Each structure stands twice: as C-alpha cells, then as structure tokens.
Amino acid sequence: MTTEQLHQYFLKSSGACTDTRKISENCLFFALKGDNFNGNKFAAEAIEKGAGLAVIDEEEYHTEGKTILVDNVLESLQDLGRFHRNYCKAKVIALTGSNGKTTTKELMHSVLSQSYRVIATHGNLNNHIGVPLTLLRIKEDTEIAIIEMGANHQKEIAFLCSLAEPDFGYITNFGKAHLEGFGGVKGVIAGKSELYDYLKDKNSPIFMNADDPVQREKLENYIKKIGYSTEDKNYYRINFLGASPFVSLEAEGTVIKTQLVGQYNFNNCCAALLLGKYFNVPMVLIQDALSEYIPENNRSxxxxxxxxxxxxxxxxxxxxxxxxxxxxxxxxxxxxxxxxxxxxxxxxxxxxxxxxxxxxxxxxxxxxxxxxxxxxxxxxxxxxxxxxxxxxxxxxxxxxxxxxxxxxxxxxxxxxxxxxxxxxx
Structure with a gap:
C-alpha cells in the first residue's frame, strides 16, 4: 500500500493512535513494536475498542477489512506524517535545544494562538514517534504547527527535520544535556545545530537569541535570521526587569509580568514574544498570552x-x-x-x-x-x-x-x- 493510499484511510479516521488504552472511535491504530512489546498482538483489541482500522506488519495478525498490512509500521507512520504535513497548508515551526523546549513551545503556542489556528506538540512527544503523531494532528484549517524536537544523539534532529520539513526554527540553547549520547558538549552543539543546517539548506528564516555566543557564531553569515537581544540594537530589544520570583520583561515600552519563576525563563518568554512580533500578533495580545500562562507538569x-x-x-x-x-x-x-x-x-x-x-x-x-x-x-x-x-x-x-x-x-x-x-x- 502506498503512503497516499494510507493517507486516504487516515483522512476518513478520527486520528492516529498507538496505544490501546487511548483508542478513540474510528481511529487508525498503528501497531508499533518495541524491545518489550509487539503492537501487532494488540490489533484485534484495538478494533474491539472502536478503532476503524489497525496498521500492522505481521501477516499472521491480518484480518481482511480490519487491518492494513504494511512492510514496517513505524516507517509507515513516519511517511504518513510527512505526507500529511505537505497535504496541509500549515507553516511549521521546529523547536529544539538543551533546556526550556517544552515551556518555550507552550509560550509560543499561547502567543500565536491569539491570532492564528495553532497546534503544538502534546507533552514531550518529540521523538521519532511523537513528531509524526503531532504532524498527523494538523488539520486542513491549521495555520501554524509548532513541532518540538528532542534528541539524545547526533543525526536525530536531522531525521526529525526530514519528517516535519520545518519552515522556521528556533534553538533554545546548547547545554550539558544527554552528554552520554552526544559525546560531550561539542556533540550537543553539533547535534542541535542540525536544525540550523536544514533551514540554511532551504534558505528559511531562523529565530535566535542574539545574546547567545554559540548562536551568534553559528548564524554569523546567515541572512535570514531574526533575533532578540537585551543589548544589541541590531536585533529586537527586550529588557529583563527581574525575577523575584516571577519573570518581568519589557519591549516597546510594554511591561509584561509573567507567572514564570526564575530568570532562566526569561529567554523562553523572549522567544515567544519574538515570534509573536514576526507573525504580527498585536503587542497587547502578546502581553495577555505571556502574563496569563501558568506552568504545569512539574515544570517551574x-x-x-x-x-x-x-x-x-x-x-x-x-x-x-x-x-x-x-x-x-x-x-x-x-x-x-x-x-x-x-x-x-x-x-x-x-x-x-x-x-x-x-x-x-x-x-x-x-x-x-x-x-x-x-x-x-x-x-x-x-x-x-x-x-x-x-x-x-x-x-x-x-x-x-x-x-x-x-x-x-x-x-x-x-x-x-x-x-x-x-x-x-
């Protein structure tokens, strides 16, 4: 079965699912495999719980009219996510980094949702399974999709970019995270910068923290960079007002008081503000979005x-x-x-x-x-x-x-x- 044919089944479904505990009526169940489980064995259960069809890759579990047999379920899910991303007209913003990804994603979603129809990665579904599942949540009327990308080794961000094919990108920072998989801090920088490499090849806009020396060096000669800074007048100016304990900032004479604790959340707010300005969200709505956002899920x-x-x-x-x-x-x-x-x-x-x-x-x-x-x-x-x-x-x-x-x-x-x-x- 071709990806285009599978996509026709998907369009008639209620969405994609990989967990029999979360089956929705008429969903398309993908029977993924792992080290300790075989989703093919749960295809019948998924159908019994209401799934419209189950996508499997082991013939012994195939039932005509109830399952779709493919060569590899994971690859089919990934190919379908990429195909659907291009079928829809949404602009895709990719987001990665060592720290602050999820908070930044939520802030971006809050800001951009003031003026656009936006979807964003749920929770931390930011890997080779989560990214295609997020892409499949894009609707035909979705205008912007914010795709969080996580990685613990090199070439992973490059692969996720090949799925999401982002139009824009932002890297929060380069820190000491997943050092074992990346092979040290230099490996972290190289791995996360695969997002830059992809966007440069497409000559696409890149958002940046212009106060981060690593980002400045990586994007020194790149023309399509949109940055914010607390000091450099060549970029959009945002001033840090304090964090006692909540972060406050100022831009264009507008003071924004957030409900985020810690100065480390300042840059997360700045990134969302920068995107809001780029996409012409009125400052009063940006102010509302940032000031009303309340963190959850054990984050600050x-x-x-x-x-x-x-x-x-x-x-x-x-x-x-x-x-x-x-x-x-x-x-x-x-x-x-x-x-x-x-x-x-x-x-x-x-x-x-x-x-x-x-x-x-x-x-x-x-x-x-x-x-x-x-x-x-x-x-x-x-x-x-x-x-x-x-x-x-x-x-x-x-x-x-x-x-x-x-x-x-x-x-x-x-x-x-x-x-x-x-x-x-």
Whole structure:
C-alpha cells in the first residue's frame, strides 16, 4: 500500500493512535513494536475498542477489512506524517535545544494562538514517534504547527527535520544535556545545530537569541535570521526587569509580568514574544498570552503547601538547568531557603564530575537545608546530607521537618521528585 493510499484511510479516521488504552472511535491504530512489546498482538483489541482500522506488519495478525498490512509500521507512520504535513497548508515551526523546549513551545503556542489556528506538540512527544503523531494532528484549517524536537544523539534532529520539513526554527540553547549520547558538549552543539543546517539548506528564516555566543557564531553569515537581544540594537530589544520570583520583561515600552519563576525563563518568554512580533500578533495580545500562562507538569511550578513556598521543577534536569535553578533560587530574598536535588541522568563518563560540581555549588550557597538524593549524588564528596535512594530520603522527611520558607525541588524525570510533596505535610 502506498503512503497516499494510507493517507486516504487516515483522512476518513478520527486520528492516529498507538496505544490501546487511548483508542478513540474510528481511529487508525498503528501497531508499533518495541524491545518489550509487539503492537501487532494488540490489533484485534484495538478494533474491539472502536478503532476503524489497525496498521500492522505481521501477516499472521491480518484480518481482511480490519487491518492494513504494511512492510514496517513505524516507517509507515513516519511517511504518513510527512505526507500529511505537505497535504496541509500549515507553516511549521521546529523547536529544539538543551533546556526550556517544552515551556518555550507552550509560550509560543499561547502567543500565536491569539491570532492564528495553532497546534503544538502534546507533552514531550518529540521523538521519532511523537513528531509524526503531532504532524498527523494538523488539520486542513491549521495555520501554524509548532513541532518540538528532542534528541539524545547526533543525526536525530536531522531525521526529525526530514519528517516535519520545518519552515522556521528556533534553538533554545546548547547545554550539558544527554552528554552520554552526544559525546560531550561539542556533540550537543553539533547535534542541535542540525536544525540550523536544514533551514540554511532551504534558505528559511531562523529565530535566535542574539545574546547567545554559540548562536551568534553559528548564524554569523546567515541572512535570514531574526533575533532578540537585551543589548544589541541590531536585533529586537527586550529588557529583563527581574525575577523575584516571577519573570518581568519589557519591549516597546510594554511591561509584561509573567507567572514564570526564575530568570532562566526569561529567554523562553523572549522567544515567544519574538515570534509573536514576526507573525504580527498585536503587542497587547502578546502581553495577555505571556502574563496569563501558568506552568504545569512539574515544570517551574510554584506551590504553597504546609508553610512552604515550593518551586517544583521535577520534570527534568541536567547540569546547565540545575546550575541556573540553584543560582536563581540563591538570589531570592527569604529567611529560609532549602533545596532537595535529585540525580541528573544520561551524563555518561561526565556524571561524577557534573554531580560533584552541583553539590559544591549547593554547599557554597549556604542554604538552610540541602538534601541530595540518588546514586550519583550519594557518591559526591560533600558535607551535605546524601541519600542513595528516594526511599531513604522519604524516611528522613517523615521524621524531620525542613525549615518553613522557600523550597526548591529539582531532579531528572526518572527521580520523580514530585513524590516529596505529600511528605511535607
């Protein structure tokens, strides 16, 4: 079956699905395979739950009129996503970077939705499966699609670009994330810059933070760059007004007070503001969008609980974001500031050094309390309290109450440090 033929089936469906727990009536179920599962085995279940058809790649599960047999389900999903992207007329904005991707995506969506019909990546569906699924959410009347792209090794962004074929792009930053897969910081820069390479080949516009020396160097001789800066008059000027604790900024005489905690969120706001200006969203609507956005999903959430002002940033962590969070938290004016920090994952051979540097920074910050949890943090040489597992931390918190005041909780997703919250009552 050709991709064009499969697309005709897709257009008659209610959408694409890869999880039998999320079947919608008349959806097109893609029976993906993984290391520990075979989606072909669930094709019949998907049909029973209401799927219109199931796309499979093993003949023994084929049922005439209920399944579509293809050579490779994943490749068919990816090809279909690319085909549908070109079938629709939406402009595609690709977004990647080491830190702040998802918050920036949500802010861009909030701003651009003021004037356009926009879809954006749900959650963190930003890989070789998530990107085509997002592309398949584009409707014929969608005007802009914001596609988040994640990567933990080189050539991954290049591949995702081949699927989404973006018209515009933005890289939030180049930080110490996924060092194991990328092979160090230089590998991170090379891998993320594959978005630049793709857009340059198409002679397409690139949005940039002109205050980032890496971005300035990468785009030095590129003509179609649209940037913002706090200093350079050659770019769109945005001024940082403060983050105590919420970020405030100013552009064109308009002051915008956000509900985002931490100076590290300033650039995320700037990117959304820049896109809004480029796409001619009125400044008053940009102001509304940025000021009304409230973070969720454990990302820089400010929570009041049991005498604590909690900054919960437990969705992800790497050395760059951890350092930024600690420095911002240290600057807050508060009589009592405590931190609970969890391990940072996918650092490879750099794990020991990077965790030690964060432990040293936390120790030098003289917080009221600083608790480190995880295999890597437990190996650091420090005078701070260390816990090898979350269970050990939980046992401590059930017996010991931290000083009331400000509390930063940050760690990689695998640490699931939001589990600390019920222990603070």
């Amino acid at each position: 959430q400010l929570i009041e609980k049991s005498g604590y002002h909690i900054l919960l940033d437990a969705y992800n962590a790497n050395p760059t974001s951890m350092k930024a969070a600690l420095e911002n938290f240290h600057q807050l004016q508060s009589p009592a500031k405590s931190v609970i920090l969890g391990d940072m994952f996918e650092l490879g051979d750099d794990a020991e050094l990077e965790h030690q540097e964060i432990a040293d920074l936390a120790a030098a910050s003289n917080f009221s309390e600083a608790l480190l949890v995880g295999e890597n943090f437990s190996k650091c040489k420090t005078g701070l309290m260390q816990f090898k597992s979350f269970e050990q931390l939980a046992e401590y918190l059930q017996k010991t109450r931290l000083p009331e005041g400000d509390l930063l909780i940050k760690g990689s997703r695998g640490m699931a440090l939001e589990r600390v919250l019920p222990l603070l009552s």
